[in-house]
Amino acid sequence: MMQEWTTLDFDIKPTSTSRLGEVDFSNLIFGKVFSDHMFVMDFVDGEWQRGEISAFGPMTFSPAIMSLHYGQAIFEGMKAFRQPDGGVSLFRPGANIQRLNFSARRMSMPEVPEATFLQALMELMKLDSAWVPAIADSALYIRPFMFATESHVGVRPSLSYRFCIFTCPVAAYYTKPVRVKLELVYTRAAAGGTGAAKAAGNYAGSLYPTELAKAQGYDQLLWTDASTHTAVEECGTMNVAFVMDGVMVVPKTSETVLSGITRDSAIQLMEHHGVKVEQRRVTVEELQSAAQSGQLTEAFGLGTAATVSPICTLGLPSGDWDLPDLANWKIGPRVKSLLNDVRYGTGEDPLGWNIPV
Numbered sequence: 128m129m130q131e132w133t134t135l136d137f138d139i140k141p142t143s144t145s146r147l148g149e150v151d152f153s154n155l156i157f158g159k160v161f162s163d164h165m166f167v168m169d170f171v172d173g174e175w176q177r178g179e180i181s182a183f184g185p186m187t188f189s190p191a192i193m194s195l196h197y198g199q200a201i202f203e204g205m206k207a208f209r210q211p212d213g214g215v216s217l218f219r220p221g222a223n224i225q226r227l228n229f230s231a232r233r234m235s236m237p238e239v240p241e242a243t244f245l246q247a248l249m250e251l252m253k254l255d256s257a258w259v260p261a262i263a264d265s266a267l268y269i270r271p272f273m274f275a276t277e278s279h280v281g282v283r284p285s286l287s288y289r290f291c292i293f294t295c296p297v298a299a300y301y302t303k304p305v306r307v308k309l310e311l312v313y314t315r316a317a318a319g320g321t322g323a324a325k326a327a328g329n330y331a332g333s334l335y336p337t338e339l340a341k342a343q344g345y346d347q348l349l350w351t352d353a354s355t356h357t358a359v360e361e362c363g364t365m366n367v368a369f370v371m372d373g374v375m376v377v378p379k380t381s382e383t384v385l386s387g388i389t390r391d392s393a394i395q396l397m398e399h400h401g402v403k404v405e406q407r408r409v410t411v412e413e414l415q416s417a418a419q420s421g422q423l424t425e426a427f428g429l430g431t432a433a434t435v436s437p438i439c440t441l442g443l444p445s446g447d448w449d450l451p452d453l454a455n456w457k458i459g460p461r462v463k464s465l466l467n468d469v470r471y472g473t474g475e476d477p478l479g480w481n482i483p484v
């Protein structure tokens with residue numbers, strides 16, 4: 128069937144009391160400041176109802192909504208960027224829509240129509256464009272999410288859901304190099320599980336082992352595969368990449384390695400610029416011997432919030448291993464600057480990812 132989105136399939140009710148004047152854009156704390164508006168759309172009786180953009184604010188629910196008890200809750204994270212000409216652009220929004228719907232299928236939740244999602248995103252960006260910071264390295268973080276809203280005690284998929292999008296202006300994510308502990312006991316994801324979905328529960332399960340690592344002086348965990356703990360999968364809530372012998376090596380995506388858009392973009396951009404990238408299984412043993420022989424020169428996390436998050440220390444079974452001084456890194460900083468050139472419109476966009484609002 129042809130898509131018939133000639134008019135909006137949601138209402139727009141702008142607030143008359145903007146909070147913009149109360150915000151100090153030079154002192155933003157990540158995830159604590161919310162823009163004026165949000166999008167809300169409910170799924171009831173087997174279909175999506177007419178959505179609405181209105182003032183960001185509290186919601187009222189029954190204590191029995193199923194997401195609180197049985198965990199049907201998924202989310203996305205993406206960003207909008209101020210462009211040199213004063214406009215606003217989104218980075219690969221289609222990839223986030225598709226991943227949200229992938230997560231929805233895995234969690235037995237309804238898919239959001241792509242056109243509605245995109246339209247809502249665009250109208251929200253237009254309405255709150257003044258909230259997109261114009262300060263270098265800042266951005267508007269966008270949080271689409273969906274959760275079960277049926278009031279019912281008993282395990283089965285909920286019959287109703289709410290899909291929302293709100294946004295937060297965020298400052299440059301300070302990427303202090305992180306100390307990362309290889310996790311050989313706890314797991315983030317197992318084959319057949321939900322690790323490839325951006326499901327809220329995956330995060331809940333990772334908190335306790337991360338707190339244990341923090342008590343030992345680390346910042347994050349380097350997750351290994353659940354069955355053998357011999358292969359490296361992700362770093363905290365980011366994908367991970369290593370540079371060994373001058374080659375960028377990235378664990379393959381799988382049921383247990385979430386398909387990050389930053390990861391995919393980094394790989395495509397580096398390959399576009401002729402840098403060799405390998406996507407494959409990366410073992411703990413390989414990392415240890417590459418560290419000892421001096422071939423492991425860089426290690427970094429990849430994700431929307433921080434873009435590239437350098438790792439300064441790997442807590443390996445053989446002891447802590449310090450990576451070479453960040454000042455000598457070649458690949459990680461290049462990934463970051465090439466990605467930023469696209470997103471902030473300050474350089475070339477060879478793959479057509481920068482979508483103006």
Ligand SMILES: *Cc1c(COP(=O)(O)O)cnc(C)c1O
Binds near residue numbers: 204325385390429432
């Ligand atoms: C969101 C997420 C990532 C990074 O995805 P991006 O699309 O690059 O932000 C990586 N791993 C996990 C577990 C995640 O939840």
